[in-house]
Amino acid sequence: MSDVQVHRLGNGLTLLIDESNRPTSATHLSFPGGAAADPAGAEGASAVLHALAQRGAGGRDTKALSEAFDGLGFNRGGGALQAVDLFTLTGLAADWVPAMELLADIVLRPALPAEELEPCRTLALQELASLEDNPGYKARIELTRRYFPTAYGRCTLGSPEGVRSLTADGLREWWEGSWRPDGAILAVAGGVPAGQVVNTVERLFGGWNGAGPAGPPPSTDGRMAYEHLTHETEQVQIALAYDDVPPTDPTRYQSSMAVQVLSGGMGARLFTEVREKRGLCYSVGAGGQAVPGHGFVVCSAGTTTARSSETLEVLVGELRRLPGTAQADEVERGRVRLLSSMVMNEESTSSRAGRIANDWQLLGRVRTAAEMRAGIEAVTADNLNAWLAEHPPRDFTIVTLGPSFQWPEGLAL
Amino acid sequence: MRHDFLTLDNGLQLVGEHNSEALSLAAGFFCRTGARDETPAVNGVSHFLEHMMFKGTDKLTYDDINKTFDRIGARYNAFTSEENTVYFGQVIPEFQGDIVALLAEMMRPALRSEDFDMEKNVILEEIAMYEDRPLWVAHDHVRKLHFQDHTLGFAVLGTNDSITGLERDQMAEYFARRYASDNLTFAIAGAYDWEAVTGQVAGLCGGWQPSHATRALPAVSPGGQTTVVTLDRFKQATCYLMAPGVTAQDPRRYTANVAAAAIGSGMTSRLHWALVHPGLAEEASLYHDEEDAAGVYGGMFVCEPERAQEVLDIYRATLAKAQAEGLTEAEVGRAVRRFGTGLAFGAESPLNRLVTVGFDWVYRKAITPVDEVLAELRRVTAADCNALLAERPFDRLSAVCVGPVAELH
Numbered sequence: 115m116s117d118v119q120v121h122r123l124g125n126g127l128t129l130l131i132d133e134s135n136r137p138t139s140a141t142h143l144s145f146p147g148g149a150a151a152d153p154a155g156a157e158g159a160s161a162v163l164h165a166l167a168q169r170g171a172g173g174r175d176t177k178a179l180s181e182a183f184d185g186l187g188f189n190r191g192g193g194a195l196q197a198v199d200l201f202t203l204t205g206l207a208a209d210w211v212p213a214m215e216l217l218a219d220i221v222l223r224p225a226l227p228a229e230e231l232e233p234c235r236t237l238a239l240q241e242l243a244s245l246e247d248n249p250g251y252k253a254r255i256e257l258t259r260r261y262f263p264t265a266y267g268r269c270t271l272g273s274p275e276g277v278r279s280l281t282a283d284g285l286r287e288w289w290e291g292s293w294r295p296d297g298a299i300l301a302v303a304g305g306v307p308a309g310q311v312v313n314t315v316e317r318l319f320g321g322w323n324g325a326g327p328a329g330p331p332p333s334t335d336g337r338m339a340y341e342h343l344t345h346e347t348e349q350v351q352i353a354l355a356y357d358d359v360p361p362t363d364p365t366r367y368q369s370s371m372a373v374q375v376l377s378g379g380m381g382a383r384l385f386t387e388v389r390e391k392r393g394l395c396y397s398v399g400a401g402g403q404a405v406p407g408h409g410f411v412v413c414s415a416g417t418t419t420a421r422s423s424e425t426l427e428v429l430v431g432e433l434r435r436l437p438g439t440a441q442a443d444e445v446e447r448g449r450v451r452l453l454s455s456m457v458m459n460e461e462s463t464s465s466r467a468g469r470i471a472n473d474w475q476l477l478g479r480v481r482t483a484a485e486m487r488a489g490i491e492a493v494t495a496d497n498l499n500a501w502l503a504e505h506p507p508r509d510f511t512i513v514t515l516g517p518s519f520q521w522p523e524g525l526a527l
Numbered sequence: 528m529r530h531d532f533l534t535l536d537n538g539l540q541l542v543g544e545h546n547s548e549a550l551s552l553a554a555g556f557f558c559r560t561g562a563r564d565e566t567p568a569v570n571g572v573s574h575f576l577e578h579m580m581f582k583g584t585d586k587l588t589y590d591d592i593n594k595t596f597d598r599i600g601a602r603y604n605a606f607t608s609e610e611n612t613v614y615f616g617q618v619i620p621e622f623q624g625d626i627v628a629l630l631a632e633m634m635r636p637a638l639r640s641e642d643f644d645m646e647k648n649v650i651l652e653e654i655a656m657y658e659d660r661p662l663w664v665a666h667d668h669v670r671k672l673h674f675q676d677h678t679l680g681f682a683v684l685g686t687n688d689s690i691t692g693l694e695r696d697q698m699a700e701y702f703a704r705r706y707a708s709d710n711l712t713f714a715i716a717g718a719y720d721w722e723a724v725t726g727q728v729a730g731l732c733g734g735w736q737p738s739h740a741t742r743a744l745p746a747v748s749p750g751g752q753t754t755v756v757t758l759d760r761f762k763q764a765t766c767y768l769m770a771p772g773v774t775a776q777d778p779r780r781y782t783a784n785v786a787a788a789a790i791g792s793g794m795t796s797r798l799h800w801a802l803v804h805p806g807l808a809e810e811a812s813l814y815h816d817e818e819d820a821a822g823v824y825g826g827m828f829v830c831e832p833e834r835a836q837e838v839l840d841i842y843r844a845t846l847a848k849a850q851a852e853g854l855t856e857a858e859v860g861r862a863v864r865r866f867g868t869g870l871a872f873g874a875e876s877p878l879n880r881l882v883t884v885g886f887d888w889v890y891r892k893a894i895t896p897v898d899e900v901l902a903e904l905r906r907v908t909a910a911d912c913n914a915l916l917a918e919r920p921f922d923r924l925s926a927v928c929v930g931p932v933a934e935l936h
Contacts, residue, residue: 138871168794176804180794181857187864190794205868233806240809244829246762247661247930346760348655379601380581381593390589393648396656418655421648447597454600454619457550461875 118470118480119308123316125323126296130470130480131311132303139207139304140467142200143192143217144475146297149270150197150329155279158272159288160194162231162238162280167289169230172219176230179216188213194270196258197329197405198475199293204464207305211314218318221293228282238277245271246345250416253343253351253515260338261355261410261511264330296325301471304463332408334511339527343515350422350516351414354429356507358402358409361476366409367489368501373402373411374448375440375498376432381447383432388415394425404476411507419517426514427522433507440502442495452490456483530894531721538709538737541728542888544716544880544896552717553881554626554724555615556634557889559712560705562609562681563819564742571685572693572701574607575650579698580614580633581605582642589642592633599625602878609670609679610742610819611889617878620718627715627724631731634706643695651691654684661929662827664756665767668927672750673769679747679821707738714885717877744820747771751923753839755932763809764835764930765827768842770920772815772822775890779915780817781903786912787815787824788862789854790846795861801845802828808838813846819890824920832931839926839935846921853913863904870897 121129127145152159168190169176183190188205201221203213245252259267300319302311334357358369377384377400388398395417403410413433417425459465460483473480510527531543561573582589596603596616603616614633616626657663667682674680685693713728749771773783791798791813802811813826826846830838873879874897887894895903928935 136875138875177795177800181861184793184795184861184865187868189865189868204872206871233804236806237803237809240763240806240829240831243762243831244809247765249659348658349652379593379597380603381590381595381597386590386593389649390593390645393645394652396649396653416656417652421652443594447594447600450600451597452600454551454622455602457619458602458617461550461877462872463875464872 120480121312123295123320125320126325127298127300127319128474129312129315130299130301130474131308132466132470133306133308134304134463136305136463137206138463139205139210139302139306140464141203141214142299142301142467142471143221144198144200144299144471145293145295145326146197146328147199147292147326148195148197148329149268149272150266151292151327152268152272152276155276156284157268157276158238159276159280159285160199160292161270161272162234162277163285163289164193164199165234165237166226166230166285167220167224169234170225170227172216172223174219182216183213186213196270197266197332210306211310214314214318222322224289226282226286226289231280231282231285235277235280238271239274242271242274242277249345249347249349249351249515250414252345253353253513254412254414256343256515257353257355257412257511257513260341260513261334262332263336264333266330266332292326294324294326295319295322299471299474301467301474303467303470332405337511339510340512342519343513344517345515347516349416349418350514350519351416352422352426352429352512352514354413354510354512355410356510358411359505360407360409361404363409365501367493368498369409369505370402370452371445371448371493371498372436372440372502373400374451375444376400376436378448378451384413384429387432388425388428392424392428394421394428398425398429406476419519422514422516423520423522426512427525430510430525437502437506438499440495440498445493445495445498449490449493453487456486528896533725535708535729535733537733537735539732539735540712540888541725542712542714542884542894543719543721543724544884544894545719545721546717546877546880549717549877551617551619551877552623552715552719553615553617553877554630554713554715555613555881555885556630557712557714557885558612558706559610559710559742559889561607561611562683563678564705565678565681569693569697569701570681570689571650572698573612574683574685575646575690575693576698576702577605577607577612578646578650579638579643580636582646583637583639584632584635585637587632592629595625595629601626607683609681609683611886613882613885615878615881623719623724624727627727628731631728634711634732638695638699638702640695643698647690650684651687654687654690657684661761661763661765662767665765665827665927665929668754668756668929669767669769669925672752672754672927673823673925674747675750677745677747678743679818704738704740707740708732708735709737710740712885712888714881714888716880716884742819747821749923750925753926753935755935756927756929757931757933758929759931761930763829764832764928764932765829766835766839766926766928768826768924768926770824770924772824772920773817774820774822775817776820777822780822782907782911782915783815783822785859785862785866785904785907786854786915787813788865789858789912790849791826792862793865797845797849798842801841802838807834807841811842817890835928835932836935839928843924846924850916850919850921853916854909856909859907859909859912863907866904867901870901
């Protein structure tokens with residue numbers, strides 16, 4: 115893994131560069147904001163602002179802007195996330211500078227044409243409607259809302275009422291106040307020479323300044339334990355979350371390993387117990403998540419009504435069985451999986467940009483490969499079991515979504 | 528980049544694309560079998576069998592297989608389509624021997640009755656899962672409509688009835704015919720050791736018997752109708768469309784891909800401008816996909832149910848205009864650039880290359896390196912696209928709309 119260069123601009127933007135000998139480039143630009151910061155009553159402002167900002171910028175109209183990106187062969191991505199606004203660019207390193215000029219136009223000089231608001235609003239409302247047709251995604255959104263009871267847990271698409279209330283003037287004001295560089299992270303990976311990256315970023319973003327509003331921190335105080343949401347589907351979706359150590363905690367590698375033991379592959383506990391031994395469902399899994407200052411684990415499963423009660427029972431049973439039972443062979447498999455995954459992620463320019471941006475956002479620094487390796491290697495069954503004794507999975511927030519759900523007899527939360 | 532080839536005496540073919548810059552390797556078995564090689568009585572057997580291949584051999588249980596994949600840190604899975612079943616794993620180079628041994632062992636499964644009965648539940652759950660996905664429902668219906676009585680219209684998962692009725696011995700018979708040495712390709716991509724891998728595969732697979740399995744390749748007679756599947760439990764209207772394209776063996780496949788992309792991929796495509804930009808449809812796209820002696824243009828849109836007819840009309844009109852008036856050189860150039868970026872990023876991943884290399888071999892018995900694909904794409908002109916579109920493929924467009932929609936015409 116190459117050394118990552120870090121440059122701080124005077125306006126609070128941190129530039130991270132992971133230069134490699136590749137023809138490709140991947141760029142992540144994020145700054146604090148996202149759905150959590152949307153004004154009360156205008157939920158969806160950040161999401162719609164992203165869409166509107168793509169409709170012309172820096173003197174180009176929508177069509178000219180899209181043709182310019184396509185002419186360079188660059189793909190745009192991103193949007194309003196939970197607590198950040200994200201822009202991504204992927205394309206050939208040779209054309210990175212002109213692509214960044216277009217991105218700077220979108221962020222700093224969007225046209226935000228009033229006549230384009232209606233189609234953006236209609237599309238945002240359609241996206242919200244489509245959530246109803248995607249039960250797995252909807253279950254996760256409803257879980258997030260209940261696990262983070264404040265504005266932090268909002269659906270990133272906003273709400274129908276919020277989206278309907280937006281005005282072109284209001285969005286312009288929102289853009290002026292909220293798209294600001296203080297706390298921004300710009301991560302560039304791939305074959306663009308570092309010197310060229312620094313010069314270009316200073317030229318394009320050096321004059322940008324100010325700080326945007328931040329939403330509430332990711333607090334889970336007052337979260338609810340369980341709710342069933344009636345939804346006409348073939349399957350019941352089960353989504354469950356519980357607290358983990360924060361991303362800055364030195365025992366974060368133990369928590370990653372605990373998730374490996376649970377769900378690190380098809381040989382791990384959840385797949386074996388829920389699917390292989392009992393045939394209860396097609397998909398089941400757990401994943402470690404982290405946001406600045408807070409870590410958590412999310413589990414999910416989808417199964418028909420008749421099997422759903424047993425699925426939740428087995429799932430919760432496996433979570434509760436974890437403390438004191440991690441075996442050396444499970445930790446060894448987790449170790450190789452985590453180390454191999456590091457190597458394979460290194461092959462992807464996009465993963466590399468995402469990884470360094472994520473590290474900076476969560477830790478305020480970028481870990482070296484040696485540090486990550488050492489952290490993974492240091493986990494043993496003994497110290498994992500000791501850690502699990504202090505951090506057992508508990509205080510679950512659970513959402514079930516489907517035609518009906520029979521709470522498992524005798525299962526107490 | 529180096530390409531390697533070997534055919535064993537029993538007909539098993541080995542192909543590789545070596546990349547000395549890769550940090551990992553991906554290996555896989557490609558079986559030339561899928562839903563199109565089934566009969567109605569065993570519809571879904573290819574996909575169910577794919578699950579059963581993970582359930583163990585005479586020597587290994589499902590737990591042994593799963594834990595071995597995990598022990599070597601593999602990224603692994605399998606997938607079944609209308610015409611292929613593929614098993615793959617990506618590992619760091621020190622585990623080359625382990626992944627090859629495991630995949631080879633898995634290719635001779637025990638197909639135990641108790642595993643078969645248990646896994647049947649999982650397949651039925653998978654069918655239920657896809658019933659909750661409107662695009663998937665529309666996809667299965669439109670293939671039936673487009674391919675009519677051709678087996679390319681068979682559902683990959685089968686149906687609740689066909690899976691419930693399927694017996695273990697029917698699967699075993701299908702396996703013996705289709706997983707013979709001469710119907711399998713072993714492919715590997717990335718940082719591998721060819722000498723070691725060929726020796727190992729010859730040792731492990733050299734005793735497999737050929738079956739001279741064939742595949743019926745009747746001509747497709749495209750349906751061209753429009754229907755609705757009225758399902759009030761969905762909120763939006765989801766439409767899948769299909770029209771005849773060019774085959775996997777046709778050199779014009781590059782042209783067809785570029786033409787489809789110019790019409791329906793990305794924010795400068797015609798469908799985006801006609802439907803997404805004005806807010807009429809949340810999504811609207813078109814792609815081209817090659818199959819064995821067949822091929823399709825596939826498209827989709829999602830919109831509010833009350834607008835489904837209007838959106839369908841504009842979608843059709845957009846295709847009709849493209850085939851009547853043709854594409855411009857600028858549109859074609861942009862589509863080619865987008866493909867070029869996708870190729871450069873795809874080349875970074877041994878897993879991505881494995882699938883491409885495997886299918887190159889299965890369909891054409893030749894591997895086309897990334898640079899050559901890019902060169903082929905860059906040679907595509909608007910005149911090429913327009914000659915293909917002048918054959919008026921979209922005159923025989925089939926469309927299925929799923930959602931709270933009563934009728935469409």
